Each structure stands twice: as structure tokens, then as C-alpha cells.
Amino acid sequence: MDNQENKQNNVICGRNPVLEALRSGKEIDRLLVAHGVSGGSISEIIAKCSSRGILIKEISPQKLDYYCMGANHQGVAVMLASREYSTVEDIFDTAAERRNLRPA
Numbered sequence: 001m002d003n004q005e006n007k008q009n010n011v012i013c014g015r016n017p018v019l020e021a022l023r024s025g026k027e028i029d030r031l032l033v034a035h036g037v038s039g040g041s042i043s044e045i046i047a048k049c050s051s052r053g054i055l056i057k058e059i060s061p062q063k064l065d066y067y068c069m070g071a072n073h074q075g076v077a078v079m080l081a082s083r084e085y086s087t088v089e090d091i092f093d094t095a096a097e098r099r100n101l102r103p104a
Helices: 015-024 041-051 061-067 088-101
Strands: 011-013 028-034 055-059 076-080
Touching (some): 011 015, 011 061, 015 028, 015 041, 041 076
Parallel strands (some): 028 055
Antiparallel strands (some): 011 076, 028 076
16 A cells, blocks of 8 residues: 555554654544554654544554554554544534524
């Protein structure tokens, strides 16, 4: 896969693609890190995910191979959210906007 993104499973694999996904603000459900992988950009990725409240899960390298379908994951991958989530405030704002657009 050219960009290390598995569109079917909404998985992004590899250190740089994961960092780019975090920088771009993509909705991420969880970070997957292979057992024993640490240092360098992995520490930065874990810190960014932690500060955003993203679930961090350490798994075996074989399981990460499975999720990435053979792509070069470099010990890390993220699972993207299937849908974007809205806050309660977003829902109320949308309702208020729709109410104001209706003719009286």
C-alpha cells in the first residue's frame, strides 16, 4: 500500500503516516503499539495520543501484522473512527441553526 492506509479496516500503519494522521486531526479510536517498541517517534506518538485521550493498546507484532495486512507498520498503527462523533454542544448548535432557518 502506497500510503500505508488500509481503507477497508480504517487502519493507518507506520510511524510517519500515524504522526500525519494525528497532526491532521483525524478521528482516531485507538493506537496500536507492538510489544517492545519504544523511543524516537514512538514516544512522540504515544504522548500525542495520550494528550488527546486516545486509547493506547500494546499488542503482539504478529497481531499488528494482521491489522496492517502485511504493510510495513514499524511497530505502530492507528485505527480510525468509523464515524465522526459530535459533542452535545454540537448537536444543540445544529438544532438551533435549523430552528432559525425555518420560516415562521
